[in-house]
Every structure is written in structure tokens, then in C-alpha cells.
Amino acid sequence: MAEMTSTRNTGQLVGRTIVYGLLVLVCFYYLMPLFVMVTTSLKSLDEIRAGNLLSLPQDPNLDAWGKAWSSACTGVQCEGLAGFFWNSVSFVVPAVLMSTLIGAVNGYVLTMWRFRGSDLLFGLLMIGCFIPFQVVLLPMARTLGAMGIANSTTGLVFVHVVYGLAFTTLFFRNYYVTIPDELVKAAKIDGAGFWLIFRRIILPLSAPIIVVSIIWQFTQVWNDFLFGVVFSSGDRQPITVALNNLVNTSTGVKEYNVDMAAAIIAALPTLFVYVVAGKYFVRGLTAGAVKG
Amino acid sequence: MDLTAQRMTAAPESGAGTEAKPRLGDRIDAWLPKIVLAPTFVCALVFIYGYILWTAVLSLTPSRMLPKYEFAGLAQFEALFANERWWLALKNLALFGGTFVLVCLAVGLLLAILLDQKIRGEGLIRSIYLYPMALSFIVTGTAWKWILNPELGIERLLHDGGFENARFDWLIDPEMAIYTVVVAAVWQSSGFVMALFLAGLRGIDDSIIKAAQVDGASMPTIYRRIIIPSLRPVFFSSFMILTHIAVKSFDLVMALTNGGPGFSSDVPATFMYSFAFTRNQIGLGAASAMMMLMIVVAVIVPFMYSELRRPRHG
Numbered sequence: 366m367a368e369m370t371s372t373r374n375t376g377q378l379v380g381r382t383i384v385y386g387l388l389v390l391v392c393f394y395y396l397m398p399l400f401v402m403v404t405t406s407l408k409s410l411d412e413i414r415a416g417n418l419l420s421l422p423q424d425p426n427l428d429a430w431g432k433a434w435s436s437a438c439t440g441v442q443c444e445g446l447a448g449f450f451w452n453s454v455s456f457v458v459p460a461v462l463m464s465t466l467i468g469a470v471n472g473y474v475l476t477m478w479r480f481r482g483s484d485l486l487f488g489l490l491m492i493g494c495f496i497p498f499q500v501v502l503l504p505m506a507r508t509l510g511a512m513g514i515a516n517s518t519t520g521l522v523f524v525h526v527v528y529g530l531a532f533t534t535l536f537f538r539n540y541y542v543t544i545p546d547e548l549v550k551a552a553k554i555d556g557a558g559f560w561l562i563f564r565r566i567i568l569p570l571s572a573p574i575i576v577v578s579i580i581w582q583f584t585q586v587w588n589d590f591l592f593g594v595v596f597s598s599g600d601r602q603p604i605t606v607a608l609n610n611l612v613n614t615s616t617g618v619k620e621y622n623v624d625m626a627a628a629i630i631a632a633l634p635t636l637f638v639y640v641v642a643g644k645y646f647v648r649g650l651t652a653g654a655v656k657g
Numbered sequence: 658m659d660l661t662a663q664r665m666t667a668a669p670e671s672g673a674g675t676e677a678k679p680r681l682g683d684r685i686d687a688w689l690p691k692i693v694l695a696p697t698f699v700c701a702l703v704f705i706y707g708y709i710l711w712t713a714v715l716s717l718t719p720s721r722m723l724p725k726y727e728f729a730g731l732a733q734f735e736a737l738f739a740n741e742r743w744w745l746a747l748k749n750l751a752l753f754g755g756t757f758v759l760v761c762l763a764v765g766l767l768l769a770i771l772l773d774q775k776i777r778g779e780g781l782i783r784s785i786y787l788y789p790m791a792l793s794f795i796v797t798g799t800a801w802k803w804i805l806n807p808e809l810g811i812e813r814l815l816h817d818g819g820f821e822n823a824r825f826d827w828l829i830d831p832e833m834a835i836y837t838v839v840v841a842a843v844w845q846s847s848g849f850v851m852a853l854f855l856a857g858l859r860g861i862d863d864s865i866i867k868a869a870q871v872d873g874a875s876m877p878t879i880y881r882r883i884i885i886p887s888l889r890p891v892f893f894s895s896f897m898i899l900t901h902i903a904v905k906s907f908d909l910v911m912a913l914t915n916g917g918p919g920f921s922s923d924v925p926a927t928f929m930y931s932f933a934f935t936r937n938q939i940g941l942g943a944a945s946a947m948m949m950l951m952i953v954v955a956v957i958v959p960f961m962y963s964e965l966r967r968p969r970h971g
Contacts, residue, residue, distance in 0.1 A: 384771050391768060392785045395848065398800045399788075405803065417813045418804060471697050478690035486698055493705045497905050497953055499929045499946040501708040503715055503939060507724065527704045530697055559689045588793035590908035595934060605795045609912050612799050621803055628799040632792050639791035643784055646791065647852055 406430060406626035413621050429622035433630055437623050439610040446630055448600060449607035453587060456518045456603070460525035461582040467526070468533025468578060469571060473563055475534070476541040477549045487538065493531035501528075502595050509596060516597050524596060525586045532585075533578050536649070540574040541567065573645070580642055581649035584635050604631045709950065715943035722937040733944035742920050743945065746928040749835045750952075753924065754903035756839045757846075761899050762892065764843065765850025770880065772851070773858045783855070786848035794845065798912025801841040802828065831921035834914050838906070838922060841913055846902060850895050857891035858884070893964050900956050904949060925949050 401418050407425040408416070435445040475487050505524060506515070514520035544567070552562045593603040602610075608631045612624050639646050719729040737743050768786060772779055789797065804810050807826035815823035827833035861884060869879050907926035914922040916931070923931075925945060933942025 381774075384774050384776070388768075388771055388776065388782055392782060395785050395789065395844070398797075398804060398844065401804055402800050413809065417817050418810060419814065467697065470693055474690045474694045480691060483694070486694065489706075490697065490701045493701055495901065495953065495957065496705060496709070497901075497926070497946070497949045499905075499907075499926060500712050500950045501704065502929075502946070503933055503943055504708040504711040505704070506934075527700050530700065534697065558686055559693075584791055588795075590793065590795050590911070591930075594911075595930070605793050605908070608793075608799065609795050612802070612912070613915065621806075621809070624799060625803060628796045632796040635791045635793070636788065639784075639788055643787070647787065 402625045402629055406433075406622050406629060408622055410618070410620060410622060429620070429626040430630075432620070433611070433623045433627035437611050437620075437627060438614045438617075439607045440614060442600070446604060446607055446611065446627055449602055449604045450630065452518075452601060453604040456521040456525070457583060457586045460522045460529065460586050461579055463522070464526045464529035464533045464582050465575060465578045467530060468535075469537045469568075469575065470563070471530070471534040472537025472539075472541050473567055475538045476544070477562070477567070478559065487534070490531050490534055493528065494535070498528065498591055502591075506595060516599070516601050518601070520596055521592065521603070524592050525582075525589070528592075529582050529585065533582060536574055536578045536581070537571070540571070544570060573648075576642065576645045577649040580638055580646050583638060584646070587635050712943045712946050715939060716947045718940050720939040720943070722939070724939060729940070733940040734948075736941055737944045737948065740941075742923060743925075743928060745920055746923040746925045749922060750904065750924050753835050753838055753842075753906070754900065756836070757842050757903050758896065758899040760839065760843050761847045761850045762895060764847040765895065766854050766885070766888075768847070768851040769854030769858055772855055783852070786851055788848070789845040790849045792845065794906075794908035795912045797841050797845045798909050801837065801844070802913050805837050805840070828914065829918055831918050834918060834922040838910055838913055838924075842902070842906065842909055845909075846899065850899070853891050853895050854888060857888045861887055890964075893960070896960065897957055901953065904953050904956075925952070 397419075404420075404422055405413060405418075406429050407422040407427070409424070409426070409428070412423060433445060434447050436443055437445050439446070439449070475483055509515040509520045509524070512520075514523065548566060549562055552566055557565070588605060589603070590605045590609070593606045594609075597603065597606070608627050611627050714726070715724060716733050717729060717731070718724065718726055719732065720726075772782060776782065805825070805828045806812075807829050810825070812823060812825040815825060827837045865883060866879055869883055874882070905926060906924060907930065910916060910922060910924055910927050916923040916927045925948065929942050929945040929949065932938040932945060
């Protein structure tokens with residue numbers, strides 16, 4: 366009997382070692398590109414040519430970072446990513462706040478003030494999560510031109526709000542469905558109106574889903590490339606487009622360290638959000654995945 | 658999923674509890690929910706459905722640099738399917754999409770099962786698997802472009818590791834370039850699929866597994882016969898999301914290969930962009946966009962239909 370349990374324990378130990386080994390190995394795989402990006406950005410070009418991907422920088426310095434931020438060429442101009450970084454900030458912030466706010470109100474109506482046809486409406490909106498955006502690019506380009514907001518911050522905010530609404534509405538609707546009916550019903554009997562109930566009862570309960578929505582939208586809008594490259598040009602472009610231009614600018618020597626520093630700069634805001642509020646980020650991902 | 662199962666019992670038609678003489682304020686109150694929802698509704702109608710229609714109309718015109726609203730029949734679609742580059746893009750989408758979806762599902766499921774073995778430090782490991790999802794595809798593309806660099810990247814690493822003649826130049830190999838996109842896309846998205854599967858695994862009722870164990874079923878059998886089949890809804894949503902990512906994939910290809918070498922790693926999304934916005938062939942671009950929409954519909958609708966017809970468990 367004792368012998369049996371001991372072989373069983375050995376078997377289990379071997380099994381667990383394999384499981385942990387695999388998991389750690391996979392960790393290295395996921396971390397490797399980040400490691401390579403960071404170390405490459407700290408090396409000099411000579412060192413990059415002489416060494417290999419995984420070697421540690423001999424003489425770490427931030428020269429490449431400085432260049433990526435303020436003097437690298439992104440096409441014809443050579444002013445680094447700084448301006449584009451602030452471009453992104455200037456349209457991401459309003460777009461995220463507006464789509465979240467509208468999504469919250471939509472979700473509130475779709476759960477607490479349902480009317481005939483509201484479910485159908487929700488279904489129509491949800492299809493917006495599925496379409497490949499290529500199918501709206503040409504008409505949107507003409508519309509933005511006609512409205513005089515092509516290649517402007519306003520235009521990008523507009524586009525991101527319009528196509529972000531489906532997701533934010535979905536988040537809030539699925540969250541509000543779980544709030545007990547009685548709460549709102551009682552308030553209605555007491556004569557509280559639409560906005561009063563929203564402000565006094567619903568909003569105070571919404572903190573977690575607001576965080577989820579803001580993080581999701583922030584990541585989506587910051588990382589967007591398609592709308593940025595189609596609806597903006599020159600020095601109005603978002604950072605993702607500028608990064609792509611920087612990497613593909615073919616004049617002169619290829620500076621891999623500057624490319625990597627630039628990539629990290631473009632990734633920092635969303636990475637920061639992920640590190641600080643990863644829990645909510647994951648929740649947004651899965652909420653977005655489980656289509657209502 | 659269970660959220661949607663909960664239905665609101667009563668659907669209040671309007672501001673209830675105001676039975677006294679209706680005043681103007683009350684009537685506005687009664688209409689308020691509809692008024693509030695109206696802008697979103699109009700947006701969806703115009704900017705989703707209206708624009709799809711508009712693109713469809715454009716695809717039936719001879720438009721080039723500017724829209725020209727004359728009926729040209731299916732000429733643009735004929736031109737599209739006579740275009741070798743479009744066929745190449747379709748073939749690449751099939752290769753990339755197929756491999757990407759399958760590998761992501763397999764890796765995601767495997768990692769989720771491994772992580773579900775009461776692992777110490779699970780939270781940390783999970784965050785490591787998932788962080789690529791927070792990055793832009795442009796960042797991912799830039800990073801992998803460097804890692805896969807035919808001279809200084811992995812190939813150099815292999816040489817330094819003693820494999821003097823090793824070659825790893827997929828990025829400049831027209832046959833293999835599309836698979837670099839798979840490598841990078843899997844790196845970015847597989848952690849997400851893992852998270853979905855893990856959530857599914859955590860939702861399985863423990864008592865079924867315990868009962869099977871009491872009956873003497875081995876762990877592999879339990880996984881094969883009970884656990885994995887019960888993850889069907891997760892397979893369903895992951896499949897939809899991954900297909901969607903695959904058809905839409907544009908940024909990653911632009912950043913990693915820019916469709917090259919030549920057009921060898923073109924996909925429909927890059928094809929559409931190139932014809933609609935840089936080559937001034939609006940009609941052809943619109944036709945390719947419509948085809949992309951139809952691909953999404955063709956893949957997702959039958960799948961959704963067969964899935965929704967199945968009786969729901971739990």
C-alpha cells in the first residue's frame with residue numbers, strides 16, 4: 366500500500382513538474398518579444414550588428430529613445446513621435462469619454478426603459494460589432510470630406526465614437542440587466558424621472574463597468590490603425606500610423622534601436638493601463654466576446 | 658451568456674406611476690427613453706446599414722478617382738475576379754485565417770487546461786500570456802519584423818547557437834511570408850483565447866467531474882468526454898472572434914510585410930486599402946470591400962445558425 370502511494374506521488378510530481386515547466390516555457394515565449402524590444406532599444410547600432418537578439422546591452426543608453434521621441438523621420442518630416450503621440454491623446458480622450466457616456470445611457474434605456482422594438486434596435490446595433498470596417502471606409506471618407514472634418518481631430522473622434530457605440534452599449538446593457546428590477550421600479554413609483562433614476566441609482570452602481578468600458582475603448586482607439594491611416598494625413602496622424610511610417614521610412618541606415626524605442630513609446634499607454642487595471646481589461650475582453 | 662437569459666419581467670412602457678392628469682412634462686418623460694436612444698439608432702442606420710448600401714452602390718459603378726454614379730453592372734466584380742492579386746489575397750486569407758484560427762484554438766485550450774491545474778502564481782502567468790492583447794498590431798508587427806529579420810534576427814541567433822547553415826528568412830520568402838503574419842498574430846491573440854477557455858473551464862460544475870472520477874474514469878478521458886465537449890460555447894465565441902480578426906487583419910500585415918515581398922502576402926484588407934485609397938480605383942475597392950463583408954457573413958452566419966438552433970444547456 367505504502368509503495369503504491371509513493372509511485373503515485375512520484376507520478377504526480379513528474380506530472381506537475383511537466384505542467385509547470387510547460388507554463389514557464391510559454392511565459393518565455395510571450396515575454397521574448399518585449400525583452401528583445403527593450404534590450405534592442407538600449408543598444409547602439411554597432412552593438413546590434415555585432416551581437417544577437419538575446420544578448421544584453423553592453424552599454425545601455427537612451428539615445429535611441431531620444432531620437433524616436435524627437436528627431437526620427439516619419440516620412441518627409443523628422444520630428445520624432447512626440448507630436449503624433451499628442452495627436453493620439455487629443456482624439457482618444459474625447460472619443461473614449463463620449464462613447465462610454467452614450468453607451469451608459471443606451472444600456473440604461475435598453476434595460477430599464479424597454480419599449481416595443483428596443484430589443485430589435487439592440488440587435489441592429491450589435492451587427493455593428495461584426496462588420497469589417499472596410500465596408501464603410503469609402504462612404505465615411507466622402508462624408509467627413511463633405512462635413513469639412515476630414516483630416517481633423519473632430520473627424521477621428523466622430524468615427525471612433527460612432528463605431529465604438531455598439532461595444533459600449535453592449536457592455537452597459539449586459540451589466541444593467543443584472544441590476545434588480547425592483548430598485549428602479551420603486552423609484553418610478555415614487556415619481557422619480559428618467560434622469561434622476563439614472564444619476565441617483567444607476568450611475569453610482571456603474572463604477573466597475575465604466576472602468577471596463579473606458580479601458581476597452583482606450584485600448585481600441587489608441588491602437589487603431591485603419592481609421593487613422595484612411596482619415597488623416599500629414600502631421601494630423603495618430604501614433605500608430607506614425608510608427609508604421611517611421612519603421613518603413615527607407616532613407617538612410619535602418620536604425621533598429623530607434624524602431625524598437627518608437628514601438629515601445631507607442632505601446633506604453635495601453636501597456637500601462639493593462640498593468641494598472643488588467644483585471645478590468647480582461648473583463649472587457651470577455652464581455653466583448655460574449656455577444657449578448 | 659447567463660446574463661442574457663435573465664429577462665426583465667415587466668417592460669415599463671413609459672414613466673409609470675404618473676396616473677394623474679398628464680402634463681407636458683410627463684409626456685416628454687414618456688418619450689424620453691426613445692428620444693435618448695434615437696441618435697444611436699440613427700447612427701447605426703446611417704453609418705452601418707446606409708454605408709453598406711452606399712458601398713454596394715459604388716461597387717456597381719465605374720468610379721475611379723471620384724465616385725461616378727452610373728450603373729456598370731457587375732463589371733467591377735468581374736474585374737476583381739480577373740485580378741490575380743485578388744486571388745492571391747483570397748488564398749492568403751484562407752492560409753492565414755485557417756492556420757491562425759486553428760493554432761489559436763489549440764494553444765488557447767492547452768494553456769487553459771494547464772493553468773486550470775491549481776497552479777501557484779496563476780494570476781501572474783495569466784497576465785503574461787495576455788499582455789500582447791493590449792498592444793497595437795502595429796507594435797506587434799514592428800517587434801516581430803525585427804525578430805524575424807533575415808540577417809540579424811532569429812537566423813543570427815541560430816548561427817550563434819551552432820547551426821551555421823540554418824536559414825530563417827520567411828519575411829523575404831514569397832512562399833512563407835504569410836506565415837510570419839500567423840506567427841505574430843498567434844503571439845498576440847492566443848492568450849485571449851486562453852482567457853476565454855479558462856473562464857469556460859471555471860464555469861463547469863465540479864460535481865460532474867467528481868462523479869466521473871468516482872466511476873473510475875481517468876483524467877484524460879474526463880477531459881475528452883466531459884470537459885472539452887462542454888466548452889462548446891467557448892469554441893463558438895472564440896471561433897467567431899478569431900475569424901473576425903483574421904478577415905479584418907490589416908494593421909499587422911501592413912506593419913510586418915506590407916503585403917510583400919511583391920504582393921505575396923497581400924490579404925483582402927490590404928488589397929482593398931490599396932485600390933480604394935492609393936490607386937484611385939474606388940469601384941474596385943468597393944467591390945473588394947463587399948466581398949469581405951460577404952466572407953464574414955458566409956463564415957459566421959451558418960455557424961451562428963447551427964449554434965443557436967442547438968438547445969441551450971444550463
